[in-house]
Amino acid sequence: MKKLINDPKSVVQEAVQGFGLAHAGLVTVSEDPTYITRKDAPVAGKVGLVSGGGSGHEPLHAGYVGRGMLDAAVPGAVFTSPTPDQILPATLAVNSGAGVVHIVKNYTGDVLNFETAAELAEAEGVNVRTVLVNDDVAVEDSLYTAGRRGVGGTVLVEKIAGAAAERGDNLDAVAAIGERVNANVRTMGVALSACTVPHAGTPSFDLAEDEIEIGIGIHGEPGRHRIPMENADSITNRLMDAVLTDLKVSSGDKVLLFVNGMGGTPLSELYIVYRRAVQVLADAGATVERSLVGNYITALEMQGCSISVLRLDDELTELWDAPVHTPALRWGV
């Protein structure tokens, strides 16, 4: 294992310290317990947005703390959900009295820890609503699984719900917007190589040189099935087929197309995927109204990408375009 680290046990702590130094104008870092808040939190009268999850997905979530997006982010150990003793103080720190929305990716650990923290926060008089993100079409949503995972769509939920909170929507309205984004977004990913969790020291799964894993999540956990390596257009077709079928995209739909890198894929390759995805959408009669291409929710140094398609309406488009100023996403301000 070759990594730019000092000690596997101090990866999260040292990364958070560096993050705080680099973005001191935007965020405040609490080290023990670990959480990151917006510099001006709590913002008077505004609903607070808190998200969190395992580390290793940077810039998610801390990179999205700031005006127009999250009020707090709570990082756990690498690929491990944070604990209630972090989530609770983060929730209290951003509560202006208007209540707090927890944005939670649908993984058993995240759900259980946020659920516990929400109960504790309610006991302290804070109104909490939870938006569960489960946009991954690779997982069958049935009684026989833990349900669909939260993946690329999380970034879009955080941006759009964040804009709703910033314009002054109340607690229920912000949660409803978040749920509307989640209901209209689907994602499918592919891995070309695995990633290595620092404290594990070996790749999270074994993938041959000429194999790819379809339906990968964001934790280096294996996907649904593996196939021989194909060219970018064929892989894009597979991912788009799964996404468009599940989202039931039809002629005349306006969408946001999000091609996300898993951490180890050059931007040029992401644009090659984007190019083909636009063609597939055009063939389906859908128009790409907005786009996002880059490494926004990653799995350490994994090679691969995910494609998310969000069906837009006028309000979601307006909220997407609203000003945002965070370490990882900034426009309009």
Add this chain to the structure above:
Amino acid sequence: MVLDANWAVKWLTLCAQAMAEHRVELIELDRAIGDSDHGENMDRGFQAVLAKLGESTPETPGAALKMTAMTLMSKVGGAAGPLYGTAFLRAATALGDSAEIDPAAWAGALQAARDGIVARGKAESGDKTMVDAWTPAVDAARAAADGGSADVLGVLVAAAEAAEAGAVSTDPMIARKGRASYLGERSAGHRDPGAVSSALILRAAVGAAA
């Protein structure tokens, strides 16, 4: 042998040892069907329990388990933190302020722990989770305690052996809960890491009484 506060402290100390010794094995099991973090998280959690025991000595087994619950809940993360935290908390509540645990009380504490895990995680027997270690352990402890012939050590042993067999029984199962469920049929042929760590905990309880 009596199961008192000293036994509980020794049990938790042996749990911490077991998690450190089996850290890599648990990581490897989790690597196959999860995300490689279970060994690391359990080791970190029980090291924190050890540190707490160094700060103050609990006066009853229940107090020791309650301290363990709060520590695991705040230090482990993942699904295991809330699940083990709930298990230890429910066991502590079942034991109350008793200074010593008799066979029936141990069986009752295990049942409370198992019920807590089921309530939080919503898993059933056969889902390839830690429940597949806990349920046979509860049944075996209950049978041994109700039989009346087993002393308290016999009840501990019965529970540990059943948990170990339960962990092995997860090998062919197809996961229906937790991160392994995303693999569907590909989860068969691997042992569930949570069932293995559960068996380690119940085996440590025997070691502490031996």
